[in-house]
Amino acid sequence: MDTGSHAHGENPKNATVKIYVNGRILPRPEAVVSVFDSGFLLGDGVWEGIRLHNGKLAFIDRHLERLYEGAKAIDLDVGMTPDELHETILQTCRANDMDSGVHIRLVVTRGLKTTPYQSPRANIGKATVVIIPEWKQPNTAVLDTGLRLHTVHVHRGAPDVQDPGWNSLSKLNCISACIQAEKAGADEALMLDPQGFVATCNSTHFFIVRKGEVLTSSGLYCLAGITRGNVLRVAAEMGIPARETTFPLTKVYSADEAFVTGTFAGLIPVRDVDGRTIGIGGLGPITKKLRQGYYDLIARECPPSEIAV
Template sequence: MTHGTHNAVDDPRNENVLIYINGELFPRSEAKISVFDSGYLVGDGVWEGLRLHKGVLVFLKEHYNRLFQGAKTIGMDLKMTRQDITNAIWETLNANEMQDGVHVRLMFTRGIKKTPSQDPRLTISGPNLVIIAEYKKADPKSRDRGVTLFTSTIRRGSPDYLDPRLNCHSKIHEVQALVQAIEAGADEALMLDINGFVSTCNATNFFMVKDGEVWTSTGQYCMNGITRGKVIEICEKSGITCRQKNFSLFDAYGADEAFVTGSFGGLTPVTKIDGRVISGSVPGAMTQKLQQLYEKEIEHAVQISKV
């Protein structure tokens, strides 16, 4: 059975959700896009994963900042304002009568190509926008059980050829890393940077705890995670020492606790890295404290959005 940070509780309502494609809504079974789409052909696009919590799209500003920065980085004009996108998201949510416990996948590609090619000049349409909203709650079993990691030989890229902060559709190196981890019997992959320091995981960001301090990578070679940023902010506000620094597997193997972060799963404990036991019981005291503080941060975001 699949186990990892993206495990979700099964919800039969998802069989009948409506999917947004370029201003139209389609039943799940009829939602399709051209085989000449840039995202399908060459992975040319940017995306975001959002949470709808108690009627509020949580941390929407931060997600938009990352989305528009990514689009600008790859030279793609989304042809929509933030408000236009928000309207499209709510059109989708309202059509599905959704208010809580929802995960929204927002995907832009450069558009339809005249012929299979990398060349953006051969794009013959405007950008394609697909919005998939599903009833999706993280399976509490993942948090209770924790996840195991395996260090992949696939490295996080250098900013001069594929900046890890770019939330783009091209994810094959992360898939490769995850395949290695699965084949090694682990749940997810831990990835090093080009200098051999611990960077991130294949789909989440990595943190460790040592002697009451929280450590995470410098951020130079890791995903620009919204939840990662929130955890760092929470530590600063709560007087918890959080160091963004270079550290190696030597340090990670000796951690008192470890956890990974992501918009969907929040904070998920890590029990083993490369077979070394990090924590026999989860969550550890610091991880549990940060889980609680992160949930309070979400509730605060909901409150101020409704003022």
């Protein structure tokens, strides 16, 4: 991919990467799951995206807390303790001689079914756990030039429909939003909440800067983003006013800056929304300052060590 919030260059080493599947670390071509797996059949499961930096898993406690919270909500037994899962992820990275510049997709599904049916009563055995580590770095050009967003008709739903706080495998609403945005020539979708206020993007979280203050959505209709929370933390440490609130698109169009956040790329500026140029149409001064602060936070979280992963 060369555009969008997950734009990255291709690394030939990923063709031979080893992947963890249910207790085995396998070559990529052999890393498969059954057609009767709950994740394949129904999107029944939860997942996390995690970065490996200096042999350490960045903000892993928060990632695992979110994973287990979602699993508990859908009554899914992960089958490992958080500490065991943490160590298994590291073991998978060690099997690939990985240390930094690595993005990991952790997937946990409800496991095998006796027949294609949605009820967990049709499940047998334990959860399916898959760990996919890849050498993957953000496209630096996108980090500099920023993204184009398009507001879509697909809204983020309330918790009584499908809790947006679940990092679930069932992503069709976000995929539909992504498709609409891409058909409109944008990089990512800006999604509204049921009242019409800005909620989030289809795969990242959205922020604006107005008169020196950083604003993001109320958080009621979006995932509890790890990077989102870290940016709010960094802003507080830097003395930059920042808060969660509700705001309409009108405030977006007239913002001084805008950016999105995510585990993979950190902070990416937004250059326009629905054809309206935001600020200077690129990386603004507060976004730049927060991004450096976020990089510094990762460095504190994952300092170099003499023993590589």
